[in-house]
Amino acid sequence: MCGIVGIVSVGENSVNQEIYDALTILQHRGQDAAGIVTCDNGRFYQRKDNGLVKDVFRTRHMRDLLGTTGIGHVRYPTAGSSSSAEAQPFYVNSPYGIVMGHNGNLTNAHELAEEIYRTDLRHLNTNSDSEVLLNIFAHELKEQGKLEIDSNDVFNAIRKVHKRVRGGYAAVGLISTIGVFAFRDPFGLRPCVVGKRETAAGTDYMVASESVALDGLGFTLIKDLAPGEAVVITDSGEINFEQCAENPVSSPCIFEYVYFARPDSMIDDISVYKSRLRMGEKLADKILRDWPDHDIDVVMPIPDTSRTSAIELANKLGRPYREGFIKNRYIGRTFIMPGQQLRKKSVRQKLNPIDLEFEGKNVLLVDDSIVRGTTSGQIVQMAREAGAKKVYFVSASPAVRYPYVYGIDMPSPSELVASSRTTEEVAEIIGCDKLIYQDLDDLIDAVSAGSDNVNKFDTSCFSGIYATGDITPEYLASLDASRNDDAQSAKQKIGQESVGIHNGS
Numbered sequence: 264m265c266g267i268v269g270i271v272s273v274g275e276n277s278v279n280q281e282i283y284d285a286l287t288i289l290q291h292r293g294q295d296a297a298g299i300v301t302c303d304n305g306r307f308y309q310r311k312d313n314g315l316v317k318d319v320f321r322t323r324h325m326r327d328l329l330g331t332t333g334i335g336h337v338r339y340p341t342a343g344s345s346s347s348a349e350a351q352p353f354y355v356n357s358p359y360g361i362v363m364g365h366n367g368n369l370t371n372a373h374e375l376a377e378e379i380y381r382t383d384l385r386h387l388n389t390n391s392d393s394e395v396l397l398n399i400f401a402h403e404l405k406e407q408g409k410l411e412i413d414s415n416d417v418f419n420a421i422r423k424v425h426k427r428v429r430g431g432y433a434a435v436g437l438i439s440t441i442g443v444f445a446f447r448d449p450f451g452l453r454p455c456v457v458g459k460r461e462t463a464a465g466t467d468y469m470v471a472s473e474s475v476a477l478d479g480l481g482f483t484l485i486k487d488l489a490p491g492e493a494v495v496i497t498d499s500g501e502i503n504f505e506q507c508a509e510n511p512v513s514s515p516c517i518f519e520y521v522y523f524a525r526p527d528s529m530i531d532d533i534s535v536y537k538s539r540l541r542m543g544e545k546l547a548d549k550i551l552r553d554w555p556d557h558d559i560d561v562v563m564p565i566p567d568t569s570r571t572s573a574i575e576l577a578n579k580l581g582r583p584y585r586e587g588f589i590k591n592r593y594i595g596r597t598f599i600m601p602g603q604q605l606r607k608k609s610v611r612q613k614l615n616p617i618d619l620e621f622e623g624k625n626v627l628l629v630d631d632s633i634v635r636g637t638t639s640g641q642i643v644q645m646a647r648e649a650g651a652k653k654v655y656f657v658s659a660s661p662a663v664r665y666p667y668v669y670g671i672d673m674p675s676p677s678e679l680v681a682s683s684r685t686t687e688e689v690a691e692i693i694g695c696d697k698l699i700y701q702d703l704d705d706l707i708d709a710v711s712a713g714s715d716n717v718n719k720f721d722t723s724c725f726s727g728i729y730a731t732g733d734i735t736p737e738y739l740a741s742l743d744a745s746r747n748d749d750a751q752s753a754k755q756k757i758g759q760e761s762v763g764i765h766n767g768s
């Protein structure tokens with residue numbers, strides 16, 4: 264679930280530092296690679312590599328990122344490899360010079376890659392689906408057949424992109440002759456907001472994956488891009504929106520609210536924080552309804568993401584909320600780390616129990632989700648070692664049973680602990696005395712209660728129903744084969760990663 268950002272500043276100010284700052288705010292969406300491209304007088308300046316934002320950009324790189332327009336990206340790979348050659352943004356020189364950063368996953372990337380080669384006569388240098396997206400866009404823009412283009416030509420190209428491309432995508436790009444553009448897939452699977460900031464020189468504009476990035480840089484939200492909608496912001500600060508999809512259907516990804524987004528973000532006008540509070544409330548209702556004589560002594564979150572739900576759950580249950588696990592603030596999110604070995608090791612390094620909160624108590628551990636069971640299994644064991652009498656576990660989302668295909672790397676049913684297992688069987692595997700999952704309807708209610716307009720979500724990893732309606736068993740099987748943990752580590756061992764042609768050190 265990558266993070267994207269684009270800024271157009273109408274004053275003299277370079278955007279390099281602001282894009283850097285926005286990427287650090289969006290770091291929770293991707294920890295593997297980061298990149299920035301700026302544009303000055305028709306020339307692009309780029310720095311991208313594997314690593315966290317703070318490690319990728321040194322002073323010398325920042326100095327070279329000239330210009331008052333630019334885009335940035337933080338990556339969590341869901342296609343191709345983890346090679347630095349697939350760090351984003353990607354660049355094509357024709358037509359006009361275009362760079363693009365993408366959040367999401369294209370489900371017809373292989374077919375499109377063939378078309379790009381055979382029909383569009385373009386070259387792909389990596390296995391990244393984002394490079395595919397950029398080349399499709401570039402081809403369609405070239406098809407407009409103009410030496411000088413305007414916003415309408417960009418919108419026309421995006422119309423064609425929506426027709427050819429399947430899957431989840433929010434993309435931000437920069438065209439050397441125009442400025443910044445962004446677009447969102449026709450189902451609105453991936454989020455994208457647009458904001459503005461008044462300055463003495465005029466209005467600056469920014470696009471970002473989450474509104475929290477706007478807040479941090481002093482921008483105010485204009486709107487979320489609607490599903491299928493696009494925006495073009497010219498170098499001189501002219502902004503135009505256009506609906507580019509024929510039949511847009513709003514179906515944002517519910518997992519953004521469960522886990523991915525920061526709680527202080529608004530997505531599609533719904534506060535992520537409030538939706539998580541409501542998830543806690545619904546869980547408390549379920550416990551009181553199904554287990555009225557429970558003997559829970561204390562409620563504890565598994566930091567970070569479940570904190571918000573756990574607070575409200577404890578409140579409604581009338582039991583004390585305690586922070587029994589302390590998080591090492593220098594370790595990032597474990598779920599989006601590459602490789603099961605690293606994820607497993609990181610849980611212990613990241614979370615440490617305060618024994619006195621556990622000794623002799625029946626504890627209710629709260630997490631936002633149980634995906635592979637990496638976190639929950641180890642945490643239950645740590646709670647027992649810390650002296651808990653009974654360890655109960657609740658998940659603020661339902662059991663994750665199906666692979667996700669629109670930009671979260673869970674490709675393999677066999678790696679999902681709840682796939683083809685009952686709740687009792689999962690409880691046994693993670694070692695807790697009782698396990699309670701949120702009901703899907705309650706999760707949907709918890710999120711949709713924040714909006715009059717959005718009441719349909721992609722819930723595919725919980726329900727097996729894919730919003731785009733075109734996910735076949737064959738596609739799921741090929742995704743599993745190419746991206747399960749074994750396939751990925753085999754790829755790394757035999758050096759099948761692309762070598763970048765993009766970058767010095």
Ligand SMILES: O=P(O)(O)OC[C@H]1O[C@H](OP(=O)(O)OP(=O)(O)O)[C@H](O)[C@@H]1O
Pocket residue numbers: 522565566567568569595596597598599630631632633634635636637638639
């Ligand atoms: O069942 P699993 O495969 O372990 O995945 C689920 C866990 O991973 C995530 O935490 P993560 O450490 O990534 O981030 P957080 O600090 O934001 O909670 C999520 O919040 C769960 O705790």
Ligand SMILES: NC(=O)CC[C@H](N)C(=O)O
Pocket residue numbers: 264265266338339340341342343349365366367368369391392393670671
């Ligand atoms: N998490 C994402 O949004 C990934 C974007 C893209 N599919 C990549 O792998 O780079």
Ligand SMILES: [Mg+2]
Pocket residue numbers: 565566567568569630631638
């Ligand atoms: Mg967590």
